[in-house]
Amino acid sequence: MRQLFLDTETTGLAASQGDRIVEIGLVEMVDRRLTGRTLHHYVNPGRPSHPDALKVHGLTEEFLAGKPPFESIVDELLAFVSGAEVVIHNAEFDLGFLDAEFERLGRPPFAGHVVRVTDSLLLAREIYPGKGNSLDALCRRLEVDNSGRGLHGALLDAGLLAEVFVRMTRGQGALVIEAADPGGPVAATPLVDLRAFDLPVVEPSAEECVAHEAVLSQIDKACQGRTVWRDASGAGPGASPPMA
Secondary structure, rough: EEEEEEEEEEEOOOOHOOEEEEEEEEEEEOOOEEEEEEEEEOOOOOOOHHHHHHHHHHHOHHHHOOOOOHHHHHHHHHHHHHHOOEEOHHHHHHHHHHHHHHHHHOOOOHHHHHEEEEEHHHHHHOOOOOOOHHHHHHHHHHHHOHHHHHHHHHHHHHHHHHHHHHHHHOOOOOOOOOOOOOOOOOOOOOOOOOHHHOOOOOOOOOHHHHHHOOOOOOOOHHOOOOOOOOHHHHHOOOOOOOOO
């Protein structure tokens, strides 16, 4: 499986208001191993960066003046991403800028040129609900060294994202565990009568119940009250589900 990790830097936050891409970086991974192949370009946006954006990436108008416009790199970009899954942290943001650039050139949206786009931010929110899931926060949580990240850089951030993604998905080859090949040999599984076992039930202490409720409340707050277990328990929004 070929995956590309993509990041961009931009002149501002609003592609709809004419902000443009100033840097794009991609890092390649095949079968969850970095190949060493990358694609990186600084891009002349034809406009200055917003002061707040300049503080983030440090790419001045003077530095970008001699760089190619996006139209000069688009074919190389499309050749590089062809046939790959592209992973982007907060994909909605980067896709908004990529699609705006593609639209200016009369081309279909970016997602139509790749196998699929995976948003690692949405994935992180599912795995770590109620916690900070910025790239920096994930680096700290997953012990990925981001000490070299002073100013943001597209290629550097794409590399950090690749490391974060592998650790966040715990080395799985895929996020879905597929069933065994039905055509292959199937080992016989002996039947065990579980009635022969007397399994003890350990009741939670009062302190554990309080801690459990606190965690559920945090998750409920992070999901803006859309969690289902309280309603499913029939006990109302202030009750906890039964503990095993």
